Amino acid sequence: MRVPTARAQDVGTEKYRVGHGTLVPMPMKSPTVRHRRLGRELRRLREEAGLSTNEAALRLGWSLSKVHRAEGGRIMVSETDLTHACDLFGADSYTKGGLIQLARDANRRGWWTAYSDVFTGNYVALEAEATAIRTWETAVIPGLLQSEDYAREVIRARHPDLSAGELKRRVDARMVRKINVVGSTAPTLHALIDEAAIRRPVDSPDTMDRQLGDLLQVMEWPHITVQILPFSAGAHPGMEGAFSVLHFDPEDPAVGYVESPAGEVYVEAADQVRNLILLFERLAGACLSPEESAALIAAVRSKA
Structure with missing residues (x-):
């Protein structure tokens, strides 16, 4: 046989x-x-x-x-x-x-194993144990900060052939992930977001209004920092794509993560992770302050 x-x-x-x-x-x-x-x-x-x-x-x-x-x-x-x-x-x-x-x-078994058909890598397992998360997004609101309606449309656009049931399961998984990682016992989250992501209309004006409203709300939480990279920054060091860096307890080295349509890349070599951290810090320096970022989001929301 x-x-x-x-x-x-x-x-x-x-x-x-x-x-x-x-x-x-x-x-x-x-x-x-x-x-x-x-x-x-x-x-x-x-x-x-x-x-x-x-x-x-x-x-x-x-x-x-x-x-x-x-x-x-x-x-x-x-x-x-x-x-x-x-x-x-x-x-x-x-x-x-x-x-x-x-x-x-x-x-x-972690909470994510109930969604093993959705989470195919080990990223969520690493994310669940992180003490700090740094993420840079160029085109969308970061998954951890997405509202349900916004997440549904983003997932539908990426996977247009999903059945209604499959789409709902992916949205549910993202919302459960958000609850587990951005809750009261969550790690610190520092998100850098390109201005294009808050201006790009996704679905209806109501969807964007709720998304930007949710974003403004979580920006008031002490463990979450959001900064917007404005168009006025021009060429910047993050133009080659989005990435994240996960930090853990001092004895555990940080891990970099890059996701693309071709698959996932985990960056674990110390020098490469250090380069990602330096890149993130340079991007943060080019971004608006958290207060200026909140003002820009509120202005964009009022016109949505």
């Missing part, structure tokens, strides 16, 4: 895919915060034990690729594998218990 090559299976707490008749750990598009933290701890323990990746792979019975992906946080490590690794590396019981709990937390 022919074995499928892309079917996912669950074995214990670790996800696998079937390939060439064998089970291999299933990689993630980008590691979540807890998986990255777990991977760093595994690497630290291995290095303190004086073992190379080749030696660790041989003694654990893992492939070399599995060691690299586990240390990079790119596969879900089972508790059994984690226990064996901790024993090999000489971790004390306190450290082992902490890493096992971290693995359990990393593999716990």
Whole structure:
């Protein structure tokens, strides 16, 4: 019987895919915060034990690729594998218990898993654990700040072939995401928005009135900062496209994110993330102040 090559299976707490008749750990598009933290701890323990990746792979019975992906946080490590690794590396019981709990937390289902048909990457998992989010948008109001009617029209324009039910599900997912990420326990959000996004009519004047009104309301919240990049800024460093940078607790490196019609790109190399942060800061310096931005939004709304 022919074995499928892309079917996912669950074995214990670790996800696998079937390939060439064998089970291999299933990689993630980008590691979540807890998986990255777990991977760093595994690497630290291995290095303190004086073992190379080749030696660790041989003694654990893992492939070399599995060691690299586990240390990079790119596969879900089972508790059994984690226990064996901790024993090999000489971790004390306190450290082992902490890493096992971290693995359990990393593999716990988040709110977004109910919308796994909508959220196909790991961005929302990273976003849910961020302490600060910086985002630059060139053409639309950022998804986290969209009103329901506005979101519906944006999604409909991007996916014109969706059925009514599919469209509703995507809108619901975006609104649930907004509630979970922009609520009272939310991270700080600093959004830079091109003036074109607040002036572009989406659907009816009522839709834009509600959207701009919602935007003005959230701008009063202490953890949200919105700045508009005016047309008068002319050529600017953000003309090549939108991007986001997610910041976490000090021990967890920031992650950059770029989405395009061709797919998602996660930027994790320290120098590249630093360049995105510098780019964001230059853009923020070219934007209107939050107060001036609110005045411009209010003026545009009055004419919508």
